[in-house]
Amino acid sequence: MPALDVAGEFETIETLLRPLAHPEWGRGLVDDVAVLPSRPGYDLVLTKDAIVEGVHFLPDDPLDTVARKLLRVNLSDLAAKGAEAFGYLLACAWSERCGWPEREAFAAGLAQDQARFGVFLMGGDTVKTPGPAAFSLTALGWVPAGGAVSRAGAEAGDLVFVTGTIGDGLLGLQAARGQLTLDPERLAFLIDHYRQPTPQQDFAEVIAAHATAAADVSDGLVADLTHIANASGVAIDLKLDSLPLSAAARAWFEARVDPQAALEDLATGGDDYQIVFTAPARLVETLRREADRRRVRLTLLGEVRVGAGVTVSYGGRPLTPGRAGWTHG
Structure with missing residues (x-):
């Protein structure tokens, strides 16, 4: 030593x-x-x-x-x-x-x-x-006491939500490496997100009160949803069409030749540090009100059903991403 x-x-x-x-x-x-x-x-x-x-x-x-x-x-x-x-x-x-x-x-x-x-x-x-x-x-x-939300509470019939936007971490890393061609303002936004992501601290109270299962999106949206599905013993359907994008990510996405592959990259890139969670369907309006009150963007991404694993679809068609997310091996 x-x-x-x-x-x-x-x-x-x-x-x-x-x-x-x-x-x-x-x-x-x-x-x-x-x-x-x-x-x-x-x-x-x-x-x-x-x-x-x-x-x-x-x-x-x-x-x-x-x-x-x-x-x-x-x-x-x-x-x-x-x-x-x-x-x-x-x-x-x-x-x-x-x-x-x-x-x-x-x-x-x-x-x-x-x-x-x-x-x-x-x-x-x-x-x-x-x-x-x-x-x-x-x-x-x-x-x-007893209120910590785990990955293991999702139930069939729950809906899947995510805070904020997805994909800025992956694009921010590419921007910091000089690998993206976007206008300077959007590049600066992405680099700042990569270097200084904003945790959803203001939404923690809502998670504690209403979520049945939750995880932060660090390894990649698909990977972290898979953690929830496996821990809860359920299946999760994820609709890539609903993926929430920032203005910078949207500009990058619109220049892609293959939109499905682009969304797969964003959904598996990681480093977003948003919260993906499940909650009963009856709470949709409550969750939206709480998100609006805190100025948090909230997106409905899919649903929980009986089964196992995560099913990803785009344009109504199932697909198999090349990877689920980041892993250290």
């Missing part, structure tokens, strides 16, 4: 990370632990994600956006469970390119999003690595 840069480690903690700590539970980062009081009537929900340079973010991505993406992808997981986020634990493996200015940028990105999403740093660790840089975050949230 390589030796730690002790001076750099403790200066990083003291100067950059301690200001992010929870004023009480994080113990000012002067201890090796965080101590959380119990919250009567609530369950503690935890989730953990790691991101690695060259896999989840590009080597030239600014570290403030890397930090914000790391926090946001975890907050997306909590939102899909109906949980209210309040804190996180952080581990940083700084590579040689992570000098003091880069570490300052990383901490500044966290500070901006802490203020936006109402969360605090609870503790963690920092080390150095010959590379690539890697960061891991464990997010913590509260949900009313």
